């Protein structure tokens with residue numbers, strides 16, 4: 001068994017805490033981690049311990065420390081939101097700080113020490129909650145693979161496609177979702193004089209070929225056999241199968257029609273769902289068994 005200690009700057013924000021979790025998970029020998037209070041995020045930032053000392057000073061001087069308390073709670077709340085932990089955690093942390101602030105103040109040094117300790121105690125709660133959440137999540141990376149023959153056909157520019165993708169990424173971010181990679185095929189096998197010649201070719205990435213999936217898997221170090229391809233087209237199922245993924249076709253068709261449609265093309269998906277939520281349920285069940 002190994003004990004690992006992480007200092008304040010390595011726990012300063014959600015991104016740093018994620019790294020701590022990855023490092024810890026990568027070594028099965030590590031079983032105990034010791035954490036400090038969140039440190040500075042930038043050179044001019046204030047570490048949580050110093051914010052807590054300011055709380056203690058304000059309380060000792062004025063008998064109230066709402067503003068100072070708000071700064072500490074704010075730091076923890078930011079981390080909680082970014083790690084997508086329940087809001088109740090921030091409320092729990094605030095309640096703990098208020099209990100400490102309400103303690104006897106006749107011994108100033110002991111009172112201050114008690115508040116300073118709140119930084120480590122509560123950071124440990126955050127890290128533990130993030131570990132639990134990580135274990136519950138399925139842990140899949142989301143990859144988008146898309147044919148964009150408009151680029152070859154000269155009806156869409158790469159800049160326009162990038163702008164659309166950036167906007168979709170921005171909207172997803174609001175729902176705290178993101179993709180790990182987006183791979184597109186700009187090619188088309190047939191060209192006329194209106195086409196952009198350099199994109200007219202029989203490439204290996206246009207679905208139903210598996211090139212886009214394989215490229216993403218290589219970039220991300222993902223095992224295709226443990227991955228799922230979800231799509232609403234025949235070519236999605238074909239590309240997924242060719243890449244070696246398990247496949248889910250999403251669409252509205254009676255089960256016997258799904259069977260006939262894909263069966264006659266010798267390309268049956270592993271499962272069919274009527275929407276993405278259904279596809280997710282299928283994956284959760286399969287991963288749990």
Ligand SMILES: [Zn+2]
Nearest residue numbers: 185203205206
């Ligand atoms: Zn291509």
